[in-house]
Amino acid sequence: MLHQTLLSLLACVVSLSSSAVILDNGMPILWAQTASQLTELPIQNDVLMPNPWNFLHRMSLYRLLIAATDPLMGPMGTGANESPFWGLPLQLGWMLTSGRLVDPTGTTACGMETGDTMCISTESWWGCGNYFVSVLPFLSAAHNGLMGEGVPVQMQVPEGVTDLCTTYADCSASFPDAMSKWDTFFQGLKAATGSPLPENEKKDALLGLYWQAQMASTYASATCNTKKSHYSAPEVSFANSWQNSAEYVAAAHFQSNLEKASKFLIPLPGRVLKEGDVAPNIEGLSTEENNSLYTFSWMDSINTTLGGTLVNMWKKAMCSVVAREKGRELLEQVLLTTNYNSFTFMGVLTTMATSC
Template sequence: MMHLAVLSVLLACAVSLSSSAVVLENGLPILWAHTTEQMSDLPKQNDILNPDPWHYLHRMSLYRLMIAATNPFMGSMGTDATDSPLWGLPLQLAWMVTSGRLADPTGATTCGLETGDNMCISTQSWWGCVNYLSSVLPFLSAVQQGFLGPDLQVQMQVPEGVVDYCTTYADCATRFPDVMSKWDAFFQGLKSASESPLSDAEKKDALLGLNWAAQLASTHSSSVCDTRKSYYSSTEQSFFNSWLNSAEYVAAVHFHSNIAKTVPFISPLPGRVLQENDNFADLSDEERHTLSIFSWMQSINSFLGGTLVSMWQKAMCSVQTREKGREMLEQLLLDPRFATSSFVSLVTGMATGC
């Protein structure tokens, strides 16, 4: 699966730290063309499918297989093959690999480094750990719900000596019952949507709600990755705390995380790991704006005792307010001219109307 052509593509995309991380190649997540198209192409041991989620192409293949299997049930999302809300997940993984966030943060190995095995995802990477919860767990749920074929058995590979990652559906359901139940509910919802009398717009909103409930459950379980935080600078730690916080706002508006809508939000994320006392001088204006807004959202929410998030969630009480909320998030994150004070006042007014 691995060859020089794949290596050269990734190296070309990650060659410069002074620009935003590349997430697309020919309109699809980076190296998508080199991923697996058939379940039968996955490694197998004793009739059990045995993918290696610690290899970038294997983990990305889980997304490709899951998206292809669920696309026939995504009619309410639109007519384009890139309209599934699941596309947001591989785009995040693409950003993580090209920004160097899947590499070994301890420096003990060359896993994930350009000068080493750059397809390797380190078990010590906080980002790789958090992404495991939103890649392996939904994939195992999709298999369990029958989307990828009948009577399949899947067990993820795990490096020797690593014990804090679940590897099968039963194992993950035991360790993360809330996460797995919410992913199960999403995939079951996809099946039942075809028989629902609701309009496509209503189906879409309901399915996006189930999807984000599952994604948030994965995010909320990220505390299992906390032991890896100490490998990063305090600046990077602040960033990934604010990155987690931002998911609360995106989930509440039932954001349609297809490729077209997600890329503008992924592209301005910092294209490298942040360092202690980082002055961000080599980052683009867009990257610095994103870091500023993420930090502001986290700080103001903490200052208000968590009430900004709760007000936002309360305000997103209808299809109409969620549409307005999506517009507000786009302005806040992508338009430097949008005043943060306006955001707070608008949220306060919307919340009182629900």
């Protein structure tokens, strides 16, 4: 049944040219197949032992994390799906349906229709990078009591994998900055309920802590970079642009709730890029996908040309709650408007930066 569900989703991808499918009945794909209780995941000797190299287990980490933190997400808004964590399962679903979790070396059938469709390859750069924004926050949340008091967790690890941490203590030793920042976020989340700050400032402060943790995890995932050698030059360029775009999103304290994150993820390329793919004229990709790739490309090019100062200028411009609100609006215009003018972007950004 599960295999048939995934094949139906993949068929939908093909029928829509190559647009990524990230939602099923308004929720991340295969959400209904994931664990809604800790006890639905493997437990050995009273230790919770999920397998993050199984798609459903990794997606379950997100479902459990969202459920555990939702009671504390009041500052995010009154909607049912306002948590910034929603962006992460949507990303993971996009990686699955776009073929980015399969073994890029082709030496195994991991993730392929001919093998285990729920397998996340340890050779996938995308799967490896996502490990740091799924396993690390889950381990931190459990350590901070959000999964219940004293719940020990250890991630299963495939044979031969030695460079990824599997427990809170292990991750804290290997990636102390990322784990420390996730701890700070979860502690801040718990403390926010009694904070006297106005709701908009409380929300902005929590999103700031959230994105600090997210970016620390992203920097920690540099250990995955050797896996980029498995991909084409266009895919590597896109991967680098994807990572760089997080700097803009983080500085603007983007609220990656279910609705907003969906808008930004749906236009992403629905297949792995191959040699010869040059946006905005990639055959087989939709206008929206081509536009998304082209936008990532010119933003990256401007930043490179300016020696990295575009990112710094953006961060400088995000100097207040109001400025960050304007920054989020500008990001939406840039990423979702076809053929958005780069000169317009630079003009607006320069004005914002000089007004700080």
